[in-house]
Amino acid sequence: MNSALDIVLAVLVAVLLLGGAFWMLTSALSMFHARDSLSRVNVLSPATGLGLPMIVLGTFLEHTRVDGFDVATLMKTLFTVVALIIVSSIASNVLARAAYLSGAPVDPRTAPQDLARAPGEGDQVPHSEDR
Amino acid sequence: MTVILWLTIAILSAAILVGLFRVATAPDAASRAVVGDLVFFSAIGIIAVIGLVHESAVSVDATLIASVLGILATVALARILTRGRR
Numbered sequence: 001m002n003s004a005l006d007i008v009l010a011v012l013v014a015v016l017l018l019g020g021a022f023w024m025l026t027s028a029l030s031m032f033h034a035r036d037s038l039s040r041v042n043v044l045s046p047a048t049g050l051g052l053p054m055i056v057l058g059t060f061l062e063h064t065r066v067d068g069f070d071v072a073t074l075m076k077t078l079f080t081v082v083a084l085i086i087v088s089s090i091a092s093n094v095l096a097r098a099a100y101l102s103g104a105p106v107d108p109r110t111a112p113q114d115l116a117r118a119p120g121e122g123d124q125v126p127h128s129e130d131r
Numbered sequence: 132m133t134v135i136l137w138l139t140i141a142i143l144s145a146a147i148l149v150g151l152f153r154v155a156t157a158p159d160a161a162s163r164a165v166v167g168d169l170v171f172f173s174a175i176g177i178i179a180v181i182g183l184v185h186e187s188a189v190s191v192d193a194t195l196i197a198s199v200l201g202i203l204a205t206v207a208l209a210r211i212l213t214r215g216r217r
Contacts, residue, residue, distance in 0.1 A: 013132070014132075014135045017135060017139040017180065018135065018142070020176065021138075021143050021146070021176065022142065024143055024176060025142050025143075025145055027146070027169060028146040028147075028153070029149060031150070031153045031162075031166050031169070037159055037165060040162050040165040041165050044169055047146075047169055047172055047173075048168075048172050052176055055139070055176045055179055055180065059179045059182065059191070060191075062132075062183050063183070063188060063191070067188070073188065073191055076192065077191065080195045080198050084198045087198065087199065087201060088172075088201075090202060091201070091205035094205065094206055095208065095209050095212075098161070098208075098209035098212040098213045099161030099209075099212060101212075101216065102160065102161055102212040102213050104159040104160070105159065
């Protein structure tokens with residue numbers, strides 16, 4: 001029973017670590033396909049929102065498998081995962097806003113572009129395919 | 132298990148190398164900032180896995196601090212991009 005659990009944990013760790021690394025590499029390669037910096041900010045999200053939490057979770061399971069369960073490590077891991085998801089979302093938002101304001105060229109189909117409009121100008125119609 | 136750990140480190144290193152190459156060929160400064168962020172997060176992943184290779188629990192703390200304070204580097208880059216404007 002104990003050795004079966006050990007094998008299951010080892011397989012789970014391998015899947016989490018390799019899967020997380022796969023998302024990071026996919027994200028890095030997709031940086032070549034994205035056309036403008038706003039798309040690149042979007043492409044970053046799988047790496048920080050899915051890939052890195054998977055790696056952190058995998059390291060926690062491996063520490064548990066080797067050294068036994070530890071509440072402090074569990075709390076640190078949970079805090080890391082939550083911080084990664086929240087921090088990367090806010091950081092992406094700030095960076096995307098700065099990227100737009102810095103005047104980097106964006107895809108002309110990007111809509112709405114409210115940052116480029118005066119406050120009294122009203123809302124812009126979101127992008128639709130029939131334009 | 133050691134093979135899997137080193138394979139993970141190899142994939143993450145490949146992600147860093149691809150990211151650095153993209154930083155060198157990026158068309159605008161905003162893209163460089165974004166890809167630099169990706170390199171930073173890949174380095175966090177390598178730190179986490181190195182902790183497993185050396186069976187050291189310190190890397191858990193290092194990962195925690197890096198993921199919480201990683202926003203500072205991004206916000207600083209964002210401020211640089213807009214020349215200090217918010």
